[in-house]
Amino acid sequence: MSNPAVSVSLAVACALMAGLAHAHDGAHTGGIQTQPSSAVKAPYDIVHSKITTEGNVAVFHMHVAGKAGALKPAKTGQLAGSAVFSYVWPTTIDPSAVGFEAKSGILAFAVTSHPDFDDTPLFPAPLGAWHSHWVVLSPDEACGKGALKVVDIPPGNKPKLPKTWPGLPILIDSPGWVPQFKGGTLEVRVPFDDIGVVNAANFDGVTAALKLNASVHSPLLCVVDVFKVASGDLSLPGKVNQ
Incomplete structure (x- = not known):
């Protein structure tokens, strides 16, 4: 004869496992789904990227x-030529939504690590710690054919900048906002004054290395090695909340 208490316990355990599996599946549904690649180092081999909104x-x-x-x-041990590793969500959001021109x-939106310089003066963190940025990107052949850079601020120019601009001569x-890592997942929660601009946006997912120009002048920060693009072609096919 079966023990009723054991049967109930097994039923509860099964229900919990099913709920956890459903929650896990839900975390990785929607967005841009990508097949893993043996050619990409596993910590940068994107298999899923998305942007959702909760309130603002x-x-x-x-x-x-x-x-x-x-x-x-x-x-x-030096600024010139040093590397920046990054997880990046390029978007169709206009830069003015976060305080740029x-x-x-x-x-x-980018989560980066670089052990040779500090670009978070208002929110001190150990050198090399993962931290978040908004950056404005544009193509520049000086970085390589078809390569992107973080937009430079020419000497004497005073563009509109966010209040938390770190003082570097680039649009950063x-x-x-603190990134959260758990296993293969990275998430960052970012509040917006106008969440509507996010809800209407498209996005992509990219992992890449950037490098500071060896002579530390324009272009200051170039994308020099793209590890993986979620869409495969940087077409920004992802739709927020889908």
């Missing part, structure tokens, strides 16, 4: 084949 908060989500954030650039380039913001 945008949730930037990326899942990779390995452990997210496990691989960081090596320290060089309107139509100044491609607005992207250091707002202090």
